[in-house]
Amino acid sequence: MSSEIIAEGEKHLKNIPLEVISQGAEALIFRTSVHPYLPDGISPALFKNSSSYIIKYRPKKKYRHPILDVQITKSRTISEAKFLQRLFQLNIRAPKLISVDAANGIIWMEDIAEKLPNENPSSLKNWLWFLEQKSEQDGSGCSTDLVVEQLMINVGKSVGEIHLNDIVHGDLTSSNILLVADDDGVWNPTLIDFGLSSVSALVEDKAVDLYVLERALLSTHPVYSKLYNEWLLKGYEEIYKEGNKAKKCKEVFRRLEDVRLRGRKRxxxxxxxxxxxxxxxxxxxxxxxxxxxxxxxxxxxxxxxxTYSKDKLNLLELDNWKNYKLPELLYERYKINKGKLWLEKDELVKLVDWKLAKGKFRPTLKKLVFSNDSQLIIKITKEAFDIQFCEEICQDNYEQFLKKALEKLCELRGIGPATASLILSLTNEIEMKNSIVPPFFSDESFLWFNGKTDSKIKYNLKEYFGLFLKPMEKIAADLNIKxxxxxxxxxxxxxxxxxxxxxxxxxxxxxxxxxxxxxxxxxxxxxxxxxxxxxxxxxxxxxxxxxxxxxxxxxxx
Structure with missing residues (x-):
């Protein structure tokens, strides 16, 4: 924690006893026993804790232009103060606002934090960590604790309450949710830190808010995060139903799914x-x-x-055969036969087994491939490999030769562009001066690039070269791999x-x-x-x- 920043804050808060609690990217948090304007001995009537108060101080950011920094600090301080006051008016649990010094980036507010049995502040993160550690020591499972379930439901309700009032928090984490005990000793979640909050009725903004909290739970509580999030969304849905806004909740959840996908695919x-x-x-x-x-x-x-093939291989063994053993076998065949290469019938059938096992199952494909004559398979595959290894190939005409090789393999029954590309992809162990190893035209890989539904794949050469091979080649060039x-x-x-x-x-x-x-x-x-x-x-x-x-x-x- 920077002593320079602390000294800067103390300069604006002269003659006030300060205890540094934490420092974040946005602000410095102090605790003090002095009220900004009430005389000693007089305590605010509505405050649960009248012996201490929180001061949030936004220090100067030297990387910003001084004029811009003053404007941003003032704007964010005023905005956060307005949100605290708004939440108080809506009777939503949050620290009560005491005083604002917008010019210096200072907010005085109620001190609501309590102590857990391990003496840590009563944030949701610390409380869950405390229970998880305790469950490991005594063998109990905190994920099944009804108290935890109810609390996470209440967290969801708290988030739902602000969203129903078109308030988006902007920085929802388990650290920004404090637990405050009521008169019966039951923990109640209270949202804090509204420095990045905004007013928005957009479903997108509310879904992003939920996603940020979901990711925070996954980061700090990976073992039980899925369960925590389910309970949280349950509470969120309940508060929407209580407000007769169930339809709006479904819209938020649908958008949350989209946000999740965007988050993982960015x-x-x-x-x-x-x-x-x-x-x-x-x-x-x-x-x-x-x-x-x-x-x-x-x-x-x-x-x-x-099991697959006459060798009775399971999927893992079959995958190992295709990715390592078969390419090595073909490499040895290529060396022994002085540059000539082909596939045997049982190898082709086994390869189709692998293709069907890992991707979409097509019940008639294997029968069609098996119906090919053994000698015809050797002849066609040999001619296709000869085209692939042609010395006339260069970077400019590579695709023309690859197209000819694929078309040659498609002369076999049951062999289309996808399976043909799979056959040619087996040459990865063979050194080719003027060519690159073509990629297997798999359904899943194509869909990853193009985002189509499975039924829209045409499985033709135009699609393979234009929508699959081109982006592959761009990536290969940057990674310098063949x-x-x-x-x-x-x-x-x-x-x-x-x-x-x-x-x-x-x-x-x-x-x-x-x-x-x-x-x-x-x-x-x-x-x-x-x-x-x-x-x-x-x-x-x-x-x-x-x-x-x-x-x-x-x-x-």
């Missing part, structure tokens, strides 16, 4: 409009999130106890994350418990926290510690 399309692009979050998703998603699919109803399937796996993981979130299955990504992998619950942060951090520089993104074989990084040529 900066995904920055590469289209900005320079100095950073796509490291995609590499992080490919390396860290991909194996987690595959393991989650493994224990789903669709894949549980199910294997576009690294990018495909990353964005497939991001899209699957969205699908789990929409289906309400996000928590299962954090609670996997399989015999062959570490327990993801031991991660030091939730996957959603990591997802929201992908706009940060890579050095700031914490590392998910996974020790599975499927997490092995293949070499980038």
């Amino acid at each position: 900066n995904l399309f920055i590469y289209m409009t900005m320079e100095n692009k950073n796509y490291d979050f995609i590499l992080k998703a490919e390396q860290d999130l991909y194996p987690i998603i595959v393991r989650r699919l493994l224990i789903s109803k669709r894949h549980l106890n199910k 294997d576009l399937n690294i990018i495909e796996k990353g964005i497939w993981s991001l899209k699957m994350y969205d699908i789990f979130y929409k289906n309400g299955e996000l928590e299962t990504l954090e609670t996997l418990d399989t015999s062959d992998t570490d327990d993801i619950r031991k991660m030091s942060f939730t996957i959603e926290d990591w997802m929201l951090s992908y706009s940060k520089p890579t050095s700031e993104i914490p590392e998910i510690k996974e020790n599975t074989d499927s997490n092995k990084r293949r070499k980038i040529k």
Whole structure:
């Protein structure tokens, strides 16, 4: 805490005993026993605590122009004072306003904070931490405590009350909610810090308010945050129903879903409009999130106890075969046969098994592929790989040769552009001087780029080259990699994350418990926290510690 800032505040509050409580980005908080204008011995009648008061001081910001700084400080101080007075008039719990010195950025208000049993201030964050720590020590679960449930419902009601009156807090966190005990010793939530508040009837602003609080709970109370938020929204809905505004509440909740999606997807399309692009979050998703998603699919109803191909592989083993064993096998075949490459029928059928297992299931596709003659599969795939490896390929004509190779593979029954791209993507272990490894045209990865519904994918070459390959190539150029399937796996993981979130299955990504992998619950942060951090520089993104074989990084040529 800066002694210079404290001295600056004390200069405006001469001869007043001050106790520094906290310092935030916006203001410095003092506690004092002196009332600004009442004589000693006379206490305010309406105040619960008449022996101490809070002084909020906004110090000068040296990075702002002095004139602008004075204007901003004065405006925010007056605004916060008006909100405190407005809340008092509406009979909504908040600190009572005592005095304002707008020119110097000073507000005097009621001191409502109390002490918890561990002597910490009675903020919602400290109280929940206290109970969570206590539950760990005695083995009880604070998430099932009826007292906690009722309090979080009351928090939701408090937020709902200000929203019903078109007041948006602007900085809702568990630190800005104080608990005040009534005469019966029951904690009641009280909102504080209205420095960033505004008057707004917009559903968007209210949804953002709820989202900020939701993220704050997830950050400070990750274990029980989902439950806390459910109770909070329950109370929020109740207060709206009491005010006969149930329809408005539904609008806020619908917009909250949109805000959540925007929050998790921000900066995904920055590469289209900005320079100095950073796509490291995609590499992080490919390396860290991909194996987690595959393991989650493994224990789903669709894949549980199910095996694929004549080798009886489960999904995790099949994925390992496709991503590592098959490319290595093809590389050896390519070397032994002096630049010639092909797929055997059982390899192609097994590859289709993998495609159907990870994506949309099409019951007739495997039968169509299996109906192809073994020698025809070898012949067509060999010709397609010959086109892909042609020495005449350069950066200018690469797409023409790739189109020819894809069209050649589509001569096989059951093979369309998507499966054809999957076959050509297997050459990632082979050094190609003038070409790049084309990406697999997966449904999920395409939808991540284009945001279409599943029924609108046309699965044609025009769509593959124009809407899928082009943005892939831009990202690959910035990352300086030739294997576009690294990018495909990353964005497939991001899209699957969205699908789990929409289906309400996000928590299962954090609670996997399989015999062959570490327990993801031991991660030091939730996957959603990591997802929201992908706009940060890579050095700031914490590392998910996974020790599975499927997490092995293949070499980038």
